[in-house]
Amino acid sequence: MASPDQTPMLDWRDETIPVSRRFDDPYFSLAGGLDETRHVFLAGNGLPGRFRDGFQIAELGFGTGLNLLATLLAHPGPGHLHFTSFEAFPMAAADIARALQAFPEVAGIAPGFLRQWESGETTLRFPHLTATIILGDARETLPAWPGKADAWFLDGFSPAKNPELWSAELMAAVGRHTAPGGSFATYTAAGHVRRALAEAGFTVTRKPGFGRKRHMSVGVLQPSATASRMSPG
Structure with a gap:
């Protein structure tokens, strides 16, 4: 699935938490990754309350697939979700x-995910959700994506350690690929990320973070930003 330069280099903390050697950052919160996903990405986007048939979630940073699995747990149906x-x-x-x-908690659904992933599939199918994992540098793949998300999970490694995934240019692409009334949530409250998301057209709000993180950020795309993208020129 991955070429040598795409393979993550891992260390393991407490034998269970993967840590990226490339970015010197753990893949999920040491205080509880599943609880963090629910607090930051689901609750931060007002989910599952906004779920409807055809609802589109997009994510920067697939990692262990934990956010996908948390979404599956939160959405038993009815209606079919799309997750990119x-x-x-x-x-x-x-x-x-x-x-x-x-x-x-994910033991019941993880095997079906892992079987598809191990076979090399990047389109993963579940009873009430279809996930598409787009491999490659998001600075190239996101601008080329034809979709628009109703909710974004911005879950790259720390902005201080992986600045490429939090650049103003990439946050602008996130804004362009957000549906009217769409939202984002992220664990970081870094000032330059918040400013970039505001410039991309979101109203940005700081909220209490998870665990040791004092703050996180959420936002909704402003109607004026959507209108300006639809206007000529």
Whole structure:
């Protein structure tokens, strides 16, 4: 699935938490990755309350697939969701399986995900959700994506350690690929990220973070931003 330069280099903390050597950052919160996903990405986007048939989630940073699995747990149906994730360094199924052992709640749905991922599939099918994992540098793949998200999970490694995934140019692309009334949520409250998202057309709000993180950021695309993209020129 991944070429050598795309393979993530991992260390393991407490034998269960993968840490990227490339970015010196863990893949999920040491205080509880599944709880963080629910607090930041689901609640931060007003989910699952906004789910409807055809609802589109997009994500920067697929990692272990934990956000996908949390979404599956939150959406038993009815209605079918679409989940698109952009990932430059896809993890091997065996490493994902090792990481997911920390979360007994996903044990019932993880095997179906892992079977598809191990077989090399990047379109993953579940009863009430279809996930598409787009491999490669998001700075190239996101601008080329034809979709528009109703909700964004901005979950790259720390802006201080992976600045490429938080640049003003990429945040502008996030704004262009957001549906009218669409939202974002992210664990970071870094000033330059918040400013970039505001410039991309979002109203940006700081909220209490998860665990040791004092703050996180959420936002909704302003109607004026949507209108300006639809106007001539």
